[in-house]
Amino acid sequence: MGEASLKKLPLDALWRASAKKFGDFAGYDMPLEFGGQVGGLIPEHNWTRTNAGLFDVSHMGPCFFALPKGHGLEGDEAHKAVSAIIEELVPGDIQGLKPGQVRYTTLLNADGGCLDDLMIARPAEPGAAGDLYIVVNAGTKEQDFALIAQNAGARANLVRADDRCLLALQGPAAEAVARAVIADELGAMTFMQVKRFDAFGRLTITRSGYTGEDGYEILVRAEQATALAEALLAHGDVKPIGLGARDSLRLEAGLCLYGHELDETISPIEADLAWIIQKRRRGLGDFPGGARILKELAEGPVRKRVGIRPLDRAPARDGVEIQVDGRKIGVVTSGGFSPILNAPVSMGYVETAFATPGTKVDLIVRGTPRAGEIVPLPFVPHRYKKG
Amino acid sequence: MTTKYTKDHEWVRIEGDVAVVGISTFAAEQLGDVVYVELPAIGKQVKQGGDMAVVESAKAASDVYAPVSGEIIAVNDALNGNPEKVNEGAEGDGWFCKIRIANAGEADALMDASAYADFAKA
Numbered sequence: 341m342g343e344a345s346l347k348k349l350p351l352d353a354l355w356r357a358s359a360k361k362f363g364d365f366a367g368y369d370m371p372l373e374f375g376g377q378v379g380g381l382i383p384e385h386n387w388t389r390t391n392a393g394l395f396d397v398s399h400m401g402p403c404f405f406a407l408p409k410g411h412g413l414e415g416d417e418a419h420k421a422v423s424a425i426i427e428e429l430v431p432g433d434i435q436g437l438k439p440g441q442v443r444y445t446t447l448l449n450a451d452g453g454c455l456d457d458l459m460i461a462r463p464a465e466p467g468a469a470g471d472l473y474i475v476v477n478a479g480t481k482e483q484d485f486a487l488i489a490q491n492a493g494a495r496a497n498l499v500r501a502d503d504r505c506l507l508a509l510q511g512p513a514a515e516a517v518a519r520a521v522i523a524d525e526l527g528a529m530t531f532m533q534v535k536r537f538d539a540f541g542r543l544t545i546t547r548s549g550y551t552g553e554d555g556y557e558i559l560v561r562a563e564q565a566t567a568l569a570e571a572l573l574a575h576g577d578v579k580p581i582g583l584g585a586r587d588s589l590r591l592e593a594g595l596c597l598y599g600h601e602l603d604e605t606i607s608p609i610e611a612d613l614a615w616i617i618q619k620r621r622r623g624l625g626d627f628p629g630g631a632r633i634l635k636e637l638a639e640g641p642v643r644k645r646v647g648i649r650p651l652d653r654a655p656a657r658d659g660v661e662i663q664v665d666g667r668k669i670g671v672v673t674s675g676g677f678s679p680i681l682n683a684p685v686s687m688g689y690v691e692t693a694f695a696t697p698g699t700k701v702d703l704i705v706r707g708t709p710r711a712g713e714i715v716p717l718p719f720v721p722h723r724y725k726k727g
Numbered sequence: 728m729t730t731k732y733t734k735d736h737e738w739v740r741i742e743g744d745v746a747v748v749g750i751s752t753f754a755a756e757q758l759g760d761v762v763y764v765e766l767p768a769i770g771k772q773v774k775q776g777g778d779m780a781v782v783e784s785a786k787a788a789s790d791v792y793a794p795v796s797g798e799i800i801a802v803n804d805a806l807n808g809n810p811e812k813v814n815e816g817a818e819g820d821g822w823f824c825k826i827r828i829a830n831a832g833e834a835d836a837l838m839d840a841s842a843y844a845d846f847a848k849a
Contacts, residue, residue, distance in 0.1 A: 372786075373759065381785040382760045584759075584786050653763045653807070655783050677762040677785045684763070706765070706781065 349398050350505050350562040351569055358580055365583055366478035368399040373582040382679045384585035388551055389680060389720075392511035393581035394572050397550075401481030402501040402559050405488060407470040418470030419462055425496050426460065426472060429488065431608060431627040433618035434472070440464030442532040442546050445616050446608050447476075447484060452629020452636075453604040454611070455487070456480040457596060461534040461546060473534060473544060475506070475557070477598045505565035510555035510589075512723065513577035518545075518556055521571045526556065530727035540564040540571075550586065552593025552722045591685060592678050594647060594717030600658060600673040601645055601687055609636035610689065612645045612717075643670065644695040647717040648686040648703070650675075654710055655684040656703040662690055663702040663709065669694050672703065680720045690714065730818065731794070731834050732843035735776075738818055739794035741834055746795045746826045750782060753847040755817035758784040761810045766802040766824060773799060773826060775833050780823050782813065793826065795833045801825040 346369040349355065355362075359371035360379055373380055378387045387393055407413065407422050423434035432445035441462055447455040461473040476484040481502065489498040509518055518526040522545075523537045529547040531554070537543045541564040549555040560568050572578050587597070596602050602611055607629065614637060621627060625634045650656045655675050662670035670690030678685040686703070694701065697716050702709035730740045736754035740747045755761065763783040773779050773793035780791040802824040806812055813821040828834075838846060 380759050385785075588785060653810070654765060655763060655788070657788065677760075677783075679785070 347399075349396055350503075351396055351398070351565055354566055354569055355396065355580065359582060361582070363583070366399055368478065370399060371396065371580070371582045372584045374580050378579045381582070381584040381588060382677075384579065384581045385588050385679045387579050388511045388553065388581055388585060388589055390512065391577045391579070392509055392513035392517050392555070392575075393551070393585070394569065394578050395508040395510065395581050395586055396505065396569075397508050397557070397586075398502070398505045399478040400502070400506055401476040401478060401484060402504065402506055403474050403476070403485060403488075404499045404501060405472045405474055405492070405496055406499070407496055408494070411470055413470060415466065415469050422470050422472055422496055423462075425492050426474075426488070427621070427627065429491055429628065430458075430460070431617045431621050431633065432460065433620045434460055434462075436618060436620060437462035439466070440533050440535055442534050442548060443616075444532075446602065446613070447487065448608075448628040449604055450628050451605075452607045452632035454598075454602040454606055454608065455604060456484050457598055457602055458484070459546065459548065464533075464535045473546075480598060501559060503562060505560050505562055505569075507558045507560065507565070507569060507572070508549055508551075508555060509558065509572060509578070510549045510551040510553045510581075512554065514553070514555040515725070517572060517575045517577055521575060522558075522568075531724035533727075540568040543568075547725065550593075550595060551589035552595070552718060552720060553589075554723055554725045588676055588679065591674055591676055591687065592680055592718065592720040593722060594687065594719060596645075597674060606689075607633055607636055607641065609633055610641040610643050610645065640692055642692060643689045644692050645673075645687060646690055646695050647715045647719060648672065648675075648688055648701065648712050649715045650684045650686065650703055650705075651711040651713060653684065654705050656686045656705055656710070656712065660686070660688075661704040662688055662712070663704060664694055664700075669701070678719055685719045686712075687717070730840060731837035732840070732846075733792065733794045733837055734846060735792050736847070737791060737794045739834055739837065741828070744828050744831070745800065746797065746828050746834065747822050748779070748794050748824060748826060749822040750791060750813065750817055751843070751847070752817045755814050755821070758782065758789065760785045761813040764806040764810050764813065764823065766806065767799045769799055769802060771799045773797065775830075791823065794837060795826055795828055795830070797826040797829040799824050800827045
């Protein structure tokens with residue numbers, strides 16, 4: 341694909357001034373690394389872990405999914421009605437969301453494989469009862485939106501919001517910065533909550549992220565986005581961070597990347613995401629691939645997502661074969677370098693018998709077996725602000 | 728003693744019948760932080776343009792090709808513990824290995840510093 345056909349972020353002009361490298365991700369021309377003192381993948385990574393990083397993730401797929409106008413339902417009833425429709429596609433208890441609560445879940449195919457991973461939020465505002473705020477991945481958004489809309493038919497409407505900007509503010513300084521720049525009430529939100537704010541037009545903000553740090557993801561209209569980004573960047577604790585560090589941060593945090601740790605063949609149980617299927621849905625098993633998923637919950641999956649530490653300095657990246665006693669027992673799905681551990685780290689899938697932390701494995705890097713060990717995830721502890 | 732460059736961004740400095748090789752400062756800047764260098768075994772025969780080493784930045788692995796043919800007679804062991812030397816001095820302390828040159832004259836066709844500077848800019 342030529343660069344001419346890449347889509348530009350609404351804030352492209354802002355990033356052109358400071359980013360050092362751009363690259364294609366899911367058809368968007370994205371800043372990969374920034375310049376200056378904190379520029380470069382490792383400095384940007386470390387800055388996010390110690391201060392606050394601002395990420396432009398406007399390539400992703402935010403949307404609103406709502407009952408048709410004049411539905412006549414209120415409060416929990418309206419929420420249950422719209423949630424029942426989306427629950428036909430995901431295994432999470434969406435009906436059980438409290439106002440202002442967000443849940444991480446997966447879109448499933450009939451075999452219980454993951455079509456995408458996504459966030460679903462119930463707005464806090466009573467006037468928005470019957471609406472859901474959903475954010476899907478960039479590379480899958482066209483198929484996801486089509487699937488969700490088609491499945492709903494006339495029962496609910498999907499309104500895309502990917503013409504807006506989605507900015508992520510992540511790191512230990514995120515709360516103080518967000519309170520100073522946007523609204524003091526942001527301090528009262530806890531991890532996986534959502535709220536609207538009348539600032540910079542109107543913002544929809546979730547306390548969530550993809551780094552393992554505390555922080556926020558902020559949906560802002562494109563017209564207001566430059567002003568918001570500039571106000572955040574004007575704060576001394578905030579630096580812009582590229583997609584390169586976004587990937588190393590999520591890898592350290594042990595978070596799945598669709599197309600790597602998740603795909604159409606992988607179930608949430610194999611991905612070690614059993615926690616995303618709440619009790620009510622387990623009892624019912626009424627989601628696509630329910631039979632497989634309930635069986636895996638009861639008996640264990642044949643393969644499992646694990647953390648892996650290569651024991652020397654060579655990174656073991658996506659596609660590296662994992663062996664025990666010369667036999668292939670798995671494959672690496674993401675691998676790179678952890679700036680915090682100052683060592684290579686990987687995630688991958690292994691046969692369940694070899695998934696216990698402490699298991700020694702061989703990582704076949706460029707034809708040479710290198711010693712590795714299965715370890716618990718995450719590699720770096722999460723620092724979410726739990727309620 | 729002049730330094731020559733390949734279009735794959737390796738440099739080579741000829742010292743008698745020995746070539747000292749590494750990756751260019753431009754290449755190191757493009758790669759970003761180097762976190763691992765896989766060096767060849769001493770005694771290995773390499774061919775001009777053939778695989779010689781692998782350099783891993785935080786984001787990706789890249790092949791490094793031999794700028795001249797010959798036998799690997801030394802490697803820069805300091806890179807094992809301190810791969811960041813490649814970023815700090817790609818064309819100095821960050822050298823990769825030394826090759827005993829098999830075909831004198833092979834390096835003649837490579838770019839000199841000013842030709843390489845133009846090439847890297849293009």
